[in-house]
Amino acid sequence: MTTSTSPIPPTPGHVVRTRWLLGIAVVAMLALAVLALVTMNLPAWSRVQSGLERNLVPLLRGFVNPAWHVFELASTSMLETMFMAVIGTTIGGILAFPLSFLAAGNLLGGSRLALPGKGLLVGVRTFPEILLAIIFVAAAGPGPTAGIMAMGIHSVGFLGKIFSDVIEGIDAGPNEAIRAAGGNALHVFMFSVVPQVLPEFASNLLYRFEINLRAAAVLGLVGAGGIGLPLIQRLQFRRWDEVSMFLLVIVTFIIVVDTLSSSVRRRLV
């Protein structure tokens, strides 16, 4: 084909505008990033370097040689963490179950009626979980109780929203069928709503358990029980070999739970 010498037709207005908007957005994001980097209180490179020099080698050495003598302690702490997550998730699920129905538009008869319910859930969900745990520790003293309560309350927010979404997404058909057969509201609830939402509820409950397990591991860092406390103690004393053993236990445990949970969840829904 001969090379074209015809002119390129002009680019239409809306395309030019879109390109400009996109370009400005990208530049703005990068500029913001640079601004953030410059104004943050970043440590001097020399300090970072000395920190790395002092710590990186012992850290790597510790990580290659996990300390087996803390294996038992790590495992029992991790189990305690799991127990905390079990209770926290259960409490969250039990409380969320009724609340979710109060936040589901299709059950209350209109999405506007569901707003206060949804608002409450948003409020609870937005509150950082660790902050809750810190407050509970300050109020009720350190220990797993604080962690469990923080997890329970936060989970209500999360599960409440997910559950209400599930409820709002069910098929209206079976409801109609039951009414047509002469059933009242309770029958509709028991025989149409509940069976439809139960598998998804269970799946999301398991998902929340996965998240809570990680959360529980972390809550100990602020004193709320679980494996976090012994871990941070060893961190503060730079006992890298013991830290790595703890990490190994945590990671393995979480991977196993995640895998089991995923395969169950896949078959539930």
Next chain:
Amino acid sequence: MAPPDPAAVPRGGSFASRLLNWSTWAVLAGLFVVSLRQTGFDVEALTSGTQDFVRFFGRLVPDWTALPQIWRPLLETLQIAYLATLMGTLLGLPLIFLASYNTTINGPIMWLARSVLTVLRSIPDLLYAAILAPILAPGPLPGVVALTVFTMAVLAKLASETVESIDPGPLEALRAVGAGRNRVIVYGVLPQIAATMTSFVLYIFEINVRASVVIGYVGAGGVGFLLLRYLNFFDWGGVAALIVVIFAVVLLIDLLSVWARSRLI
């Protein structure tokens, strides 16, 4: 018509109904009981905990004079969250493509990428910060690094299904044109996943803001450090003011993010 013979009615239902039967409930109940005993949590703990909590709240009257102290750490918190989300996304995308079967280079590399992501995903965000803080000098730096890694892991989990479920047709056409793997991704994959990805990134930014609030507690920058100081000095007024501000900011970002995401899809 004669009524159906009960023995001829097929038994067994879906996996869900089989799973949610009595034996499963029994096992779960047993697990619950064991958990209660091992953690020492019981109704007494629940009620006393709730009482303590309510009583504690009475003391939490915000001391607004603390506000000027709060702005700067708050800004730092937001900066940490922003940088971590940005860098985590940029660094995480190539990793996600290596871990998806339709955009990876070969089998072993895909397996390696997936394993790395699995391990990264199982470490909670605060833990990263706690580990990095003593190494990288307390301050915002370990916070940014920790949340960057965390962002990569979470994005990978959210996005893996998206990448693997795109239309393979355009990818085949691009290969037929003679485009190499990278160009196939830019021209064929990115346009298909752009909207969903942006939604994910906004969601992750939300999570990161909440996380960066607290990482200061372990020394990784942000308002968390201020919180620790107030708690140590029993400055309940300061704590209260801080909590209110944090809550407002997080709520605002949450609402903005929900709004933005609804405009995208």
Next chain:
Amino acid sequence: MSAHIAFHDVEVTYPGGLKALKGVSLEIPRGEFVVIVGLSGAGKSTLIRTVNNLVVPSRGDVRIDGASVTQAKGADLRRMRSDIGMIFQTFNLVKRSSVLRNVLAGRLGDVHPLRGLLGLFPRSDVAFAHECLRRVDIPEKAFARADALSGGQQQRVGIARALAQKPSIMLADEPVASLDPPTSHAVMSDLKRIAREEGLTTLVNLHFIDMAREYADRIIGMRDGFIVFDGPADEATDQAFEDIYGRPIDESKDLRGTS
């Protein structure tokens, strides 16, 4: 005169055991417009994809101007592919991208990698892409989103994309199977016109006998992975087609008929 495309005893066995091609040898001279017909599963799609190595033969070799495309790897393979344009039954356009961007994607085999990644095509390429759209009669659609076009228009974009590669070979895998009859004929006649204007060696998979006879220089019939007919279009009698499809083409037995 040496063949442009040559198949040497090509066999394709898919994992799972299905033998899609069972020993195909063929020579196609430059500029010939070849239509391949046969039932679904006869091996047409597989055969056409061995030309640009989207399907790798389990045995045998496909050569273009003497150079093996089967053995080619990496950058060599990509270079050979950029000389081969391909259009698909499902068009395979990037739906959310603009028509222009889809056509420019045809240049990705030739343009500098960095330019390709960033989308900074040289002005001559952009002009050429517009030119390609003009040649398929849809220049005004350049900035529309690809999925906003009708089926026939989308396939024309596919042709424009292939043209943008400046190929010497054109492959078309059931290009009109998703289109209605009048649109199909429009697309096929465009394809034939462009192939003639550019001197492209063209391989087209088609279902319809009439279309094959109308547009092809040469017809190749396939059945069960073998070639059962190979000859000029006017030699393709109804009898020959019965061999290919394995059943009589009798108008009285036409299922669409009113009898």
